[in-house]
Amino acid sequence: MKALCWQGVNQLSVETVPDPEIRNEQDVILKVTATTTCGSDLHLIGGYIPAMQAGDVLGHEFLGEVVEVGSQVRKHKVGDRVVVCSFIGCGRCWYCAHDLWSLCDNSNTNPGLGSALFGYESGAVFGYSHVMGGFRGSHAEYVRVPFADYGAFGVPEGLDDDSALFASDAAPTGWMGADLGGVRPGDVVAVWGCGAVGQLAAKAAMLLGAERVFSIDRFGYRLRMTERHIGSETIDYSATDVGAELRERTGGRGPDVCVEAVGMEAHSAGVHHAYDQVKQQLRLETDRPDAVREAIYSCRKGGTVFILGVFAGVVDKFPLGAVMNKGLTVRGAQQHGQRYVPMLLDRMARGELPTGHLATHRLPLADGPRAYDLFKHKKDDCLRAVLHPGG
Structure with a gap:
């Protein structure tokens, strides 16, 4: 599949990377339909966040269609349209049980890096350095979503992708x-x-x-x-x-x-x-x-x-x-998104929380480097550039 990768400080490229696979029975594989640039990505691109490696796939704010489910997934099925919280929570540890999802004890596969930086192990987030777990990001055609019953949420009918997208992180x-x-x-x-x-x-x-x-x-x-x-x-x-x-x-x-x-x-x-x-x-x-x-x-x-x-x-x-x-x-705090996403999607669907205007630019995945150039340098009044891997 194609994905937007970090290759070094201020160096991005679209590369062919291996397709994601189910690695845990609680995973789903998502076909990404919309994913957006975020200001926190600029810290990665500029080299201010440690433990980035050439070839890392960027992106953490996204939605898409479920195309494969693990055997223990109960809330989602193939064909569902879901938005995914940028932070990954297991749903079972003390922090998740207390609605402190970005502090999950079990999602980060590199806990020692966060402990060295912050004094405690950090939770994991998609596409945000190996300090935060080293998970592949969403600027790709497909992405693996761990603990999907806790981190993926069905999008209400009638709510368009470019509005629902921001329930992933910004909202x-x-x-x-x-x-x-x-x-x-x-x-x-x-x-x-x-x-x-x-x-x-x-x-x-x-x-x-x-x-x-x-x-x-x-x-x-x-x-x-x-x-x-x-x-x-x-x-x-x-x-x-x-x-x-x-x-x-x-x-x-x-x-x-x-x-x-x-x-x-x-x-x-x-x-x-x-x-x-x-x-x-x-x-x-x-x-x-x-x-x-x-x-x-x-x-x-x-x-x-x-x-x-x-x-x-x-x-x-x-x-x-x-x-x-x-x-x-x-x-x-980093966002405890699972606490808020369902309520926010309902507010978006009722027209109480405007988000669609944030998507000022829409581009195909192949134009990912250009999207970040527009976004970083605020060209053409760019607030957020949304990538559509399917088109």
């Missing part, structure tokens, strides 16, 4: 930020980033009852898209002081909940960005925490900061004094 990630960030009716919420995850975090906050939601970015087309499709207020951080703007718009107090949806390659308008960029390139720190810092400084006293963006290791000049002296709660 549950965004919803988790608002949910575990503790958004309550009447809250004021600020979200850093107007990519797919940031937009859906803002919409989740609104659906959870937030009185006002501010979305922060610097790209005009992303800000306009957020205003039009999500309905939140927007702030262009390149044109104003975000902290001062948020204080002015909230009567001097600041947001109750701040959600960081940018991650380890964040930008800022200040001198900190140049400092972080140099240190990251010299590998004196692994991540650029510009947006995290700003969220911590902007959040009201006693508020909550939730970190949704992907971070790999260590950062510099983390404002720990602000966290302690302001009495902040800081949380973060």
Whole structure:
């Protein structure tokens, strides 16, 4: 089969790789019909995530048609259209039983790598380095889905592929930020980033009852898209002081909940960005925490900061004094998608959660390298490029 492979830093190619096979009785084989680029993939492409190997298949946000099932699969049959959670959960360990699916104890076949980096074994995710299990990704014609009864979900009739696709990762990630960030009716919420995850975090906050939601970015087309499709207020951080703007718009107090949806390659308008960029390139720190810092400084006293963006290791000049002296709660997680996907699919089918607009570009799998070029460099107002391996 054909698949989009990582060949080295900033090097992608479409290659012929072996077809996937059932390896466990709980597996299904999926014919991929739609799979999308994601901002966290850029960390892999740029060489910021360790343990990538030439030939690794990228992609973790996808849906498709079941073409083969293992003998112990009970919830799916050949021909089913399903969306698959990007994180793989066994459904049986302590973490899965407590709805902490991305922390699964049994899905990662390389637990020692995560333990060395993070102090504990990480869960597994499709197409995201050997630290996260070394599983083949979804930018391929077919993909093996382990523990399919727990990670694959039937798509409601009438919901198109390009909308349901985002129930795989962007929608549950965004919803988790608002949910575990503790958004309550009447809250004021600020979200850093107007990519797919940031937009859906803002919409989740609104659906959870937030009185006002501010979305922060610097790209005009992303800000306009957020205003039009999500309905939140927007702030262009390149044109104003975000902290001062948020204080002015909230009567001097600041947001109750701040959600960081940018991650380890964040930008800022200040001198900190140049400092972080140099240190990251010299590998004196692994991540650029510009947006995290700003969220911590902007959040009201006693508020909550939730970190949704992907971070790999260590950062510099983390404002720990602000966290302690302001009495902040800081949380973060990779998405516990299995907790949210069925509810999100229902909301999508009812028209409550808009996602189809996120798919701004649609390309065949053969154009995978071009899709990432459009996406990474934000050419032609690309928010997400969706690959259709079948066409």
